[in-house]
Structure formats: structure tokens, C-alpha cells
Amino acid sequence: MNWYRRNGRKLPWRETRDPYAILVSEFMLQQTQVATVIPYYDKWLRRFPDFAALARAPESDILHAWQGLGYYARARNLHAVAKTVQCRQGGRFPRNLAAISELPGIGRYTANAVATFAFDQPVPIVETNTARVLARLFDFRRPIDLAAGRKELWKRAGILVPVNSARIYNSALTDLGALICLPRQPRCEVCPVKKFCRAKNPESLPIKKKRLPTMRLRENHALIVQSRQVLLQKAKNRWRGMWILPPLRMQSADRQPAYRSIFPFTNHRVTLNVYADYRRKAKGRSQRWIKIDSLDSIPIPSPHRRAFQSLLLDDAVRQEK
Numbered sequence: 657m658n659w660y661r662r663n664g665r666k667l668p669w670r671e672t673r674d675p676y677a678i679l680v681s682e683f684m685l686q687q688t689q690v691a692t693v694i695p696y697y698d699k700w701l702r703r704f705p706d707f708a709a710l711a712r713a714p715e716s717d718i719l720h721a722w723q724g725l726g727y728y729a730r731a732r733n734l735h736a737v738a739k740t741v742q743c744r745q746g747g748r749f750p751r752n753l754a755a756i757s758e759l760p761g762i763g764r765y766t767a768n769a770v771a772t773f774a775f776d777q778p779v780p781i782v783e784t785n786t787a788r789v790l791a792r793l794f795d796f797r798r799p800i801d802l803a804a805g806r807k808e809l810w811k812r813a814g815i816l817v818p819v820n821s822a823r824i825y826n827s828a829l830t831d832l833g834a835l836i837c838l839p840r841q842p843r844c845e846v847c848p849v850k851k852f853c854r855a856k857n858p859e860s861l862p863i864k865k866k867r868l869p870t871m872r873l874r875e876n877h878a879l880i881v882q883s884r885q886v887l888l889q890k891a892k893n894r895w896r897g898m899w900i901l902p903p904l905r906m907q908s909a910d911r912q913p914a915y916r917s918i919f920p921f922t923n924h925r926v927t928l929n930v931y932a933d934y935r936r937k938a939k940g941r942s943q944r945w946i947k948i949d950s951l952d953s954i955p956i957p958s959p960h961r962r963a964f965q966s967l968l969l970d971d972a973v974r975q976e977k
Contacts, residue, residue: 733761
């Protein structure tokens with residue numbers, strides 16, 4: 657904790673004890689790096705400053721504000737929490753850990769994180785950074801992403817949490833993993849708790865189950881432009897509630913796409929092919945013509961936004977020539 661007071665990171669969500677602001681940061685930080693989150697966090701709080709503002713907002717506005725962060729279920733869960741807090745809690749976020757855990761989309765880590773960072777409750781937190789630190793301190797030799805290993809690691813984490821200043825302790829443990837106890841080439845020589853560490857080979861820890869093989873997918877879509885309008889489709893499943901380029905069923909692989917990109921999604925590697933100048937009319941209620949000038953105001957997943965921005969820019973350049 658003394659090390660943290662001298663060396664800890666200055667992060668905007670550490671400047672507040674507001675459970676709403678802390679909850680927003682925790683949702684955003686799931687599977688997303690701190691440097692990426694900070695500008696989104698600041699903009700989000702300006703746009704949705706509290707539970708009431710978020711609960712009132714339509715889902716399309718929330719998805720639009722979230723676009724670029726990915727894993728959009730987090731945004732929907734955060735919206736659901738805001739509605740629940742407003743409708744069932746009178747706008748006040750509960751302090752009781754059990755009540756926090758019952759809110760939609762909040763698991764054990766997120767519940768404990770809000771309890772300790774907002775209310776200074778002496779509860780453990782186990783996430784990527786703290787799990788690595790704890791596994792090395794205890795020389796923990798069981799897979800931390802299987803149920804038995806995860807349960808035991810949480811138990812050991814709970815043993816170490818102090819009754820007082822748990823908020824500072826948990827922040828320190830997180831930063832120890834982020835700054836010193838690194839996944840590769842840990843800085844053991846300057847670690848403030850090295851004399852307690854039992855790990856003989858820190859880089860071999862933590863142990864995790866064998867990763868699933870990456871699945872490769874190919875997705876074909878059409879860019880259809882008419883009268884300065886783009887045909888888009890309301891997505892289901894992965895990007896539910898967002899607008900994407902219309903899916904295209906290819907009868908042949910002979911045609912070359914006008915645009916191709918590859919992006920990761922969970923344990924998938926997706927090749928996105930976009931075919932331009934494919935003319936057709938809007939089909940059904942899920943498809944709509946959107947003015948090009950209005951595209952920035954609607955929620956569109958980043959891979960599709962990058963695709964049509966690239967293709968529309970190329971078209972504009974060709975027209976100028």
C-alpha cells in the first residue's frame with residue numbers, strides 16, 4: 657500500500673466514490689485496456705452522468721456511445737442495471753453486496769469491485785492482474801480458469817484483504833499486476849512484496865486450461881449506395897440493435913470483394929468481405945436507407961463502419977478525378 661501511494665496509476669475512476677461512475681468503469685474495463693477506456697469513460701459520463709440519465713436513454717443512443725469498445729452486451733447490461741436501480745431502488749445504488757450481485761449482468765468480480773472501490777468494503781477482487789499476482793505469491797499450481805482453481809484463488813484472495821483501507825489495498829494489488837508483476841518479464845527486482853513471493857518461475861504462472869482453437873469465419877456483406885444513401889440492416893445476435901451492411905449470400909467465390917478486413921471476436925477470427933455496387937431494393941422492416949450524412953449519428957459496429965468509410969472515401973476520390 658505504501659508502494660501504491662508513491663507509484664499507483666492516476667485514473668479518473670479513482671477520483672470518485674460515486675458507485676455509478678465506478679460501475680461504468682468496471683463494465684468498460686472488462687476485456688478492454690485502460691488506455692482505450694479513458695476517453696470513452698469521460699465522454700460517457702458527460703452524456704449519461706447518472707443512473708437516471710442512462711435509464712431514460714434509448715438503447716440506440718447507448719450503443720452509439722459504446723461503439724468502438726466492442727462486446728456490446730456490456731452496454732445493454734449497464735442499461736439494464738440503470739433501469740433496475742431507478743425502478744426498484746429509487747435511484748440509489750445498493751451498498752449490500754448480495755443486493756449488488758442480484759443486479760443484471762453483474763458477476764462476482766464486478767459486485768466486489770463496486771463494493772470495495774465505492775464503499776471501501778473489505779472484499780477481495782480477482783481479475784486478470786490480481787489473479788496473476790496472487791497465483792505467483794502463492795505459487796498456485798491449479799488452472800485459475802476452471803471452477804475449482806478459481807474458487808480456491810478467490811478464497812486465498814479473501815484471506816489477504818485488510819479490514820481497513822480495502823479500497824487502497826485492492827487498487828494497489830491491481831496496479832502491482834499492471835506495472836510490476838507483468839505477464840512476461842516481470843520486474844521482480846523492484847517488486848515491493850518479493851520477499852513474500854513463493855514463485856520460482858513467475859512467467860509460468862498463472863496456469864490456465866488449454867485454449868480452444870480459433871475458429872475462422874467468413875462473412876460477406878454488400879455496400880449499396882443510391883442517391884447519397886446507404887442501405888443498412890438492423891442486426892441480430894452478435895450486434896443486436898446496431899446497424900450493419902446487409903448480409904450477402906454468395907453463389908460463387910469468383911468475385912473479388914471491394915473491401916476485406918479481418919477482426920477477432922471471442923475465439924473467432926472473422927474475415928469480412930464487402931462487395932460494392934451490388935444493386936437491390938430494401939427487404940423487410942429490418943433494412944433501411946440511411947443518408948450518408950447521418951451515418952455518424954447511428955450505432956454501427958467498428959468493422960462495418962471502417963468498411964463503408966473506406967469504400968465511400970475511395971468513391972469520392974474517384975469522382976474528384
